[in-house]
Amino acid sequence: MDIDPAVLAGSVSTVVFIGSVMPMLAKAVRTRDLASYSLGNLLLANVGNLVHSVYVFSLPAGPIWALHGFHLSTTGFMLAMYVRHHTPAHRKGQEHDHRSDHHRPGDDRSGCRHHDDHRRRVRR
Structure with missing residues (x-):
């Protein structure tokens, strides 16, 4: 059985790329924290992928095909x-609901930017 080196390389790189993205997806699903993403970047990535589909599926x-x-x-x-799940930055004086679904009951909320901001506002 002859394996085409280009197909082998494509298969291996597909597995590597998928493996590199899985931790990001798992964290997004687990935490619902997408503060490090921008709407503009996600929109452009989706539009680019849709346009690129014309080429890939030809x-x-x-x-x-699997990678795309x-x-x-x-x-x-x-x-x-x-x-x-993305919420805009908390405005001054706006109450924050600590029961939001991006924290599980019993989670240590120290170091969490919006919880730290809320605690500072409450102490004033």
Whole structure:
């Protein structure tokens, strides 16, 4: 059985790229904290992936289809997560609900920027 080196390289790189993105996805799902993402970047990534699909899906089926399908689904998922869970920065005097779903009961909230900000406001 002859294995084409290009297909092997494409398969290996697809596994590596998917493995590199999985921790980011797991953290986003677990914490619902998407403060480090920007809406503009997520929108551009999704538009770029959709336009790039015209090219990728014109190619014969192979590892590039799997990688591109993964990129399409993960950027779409991250955009949906951002829209659903991203909250704007807390404005001065605005009450914060400590029961929000990005913290689990019993979590140590020290070091969490918005909880630290809230504690400073309450102490004043």
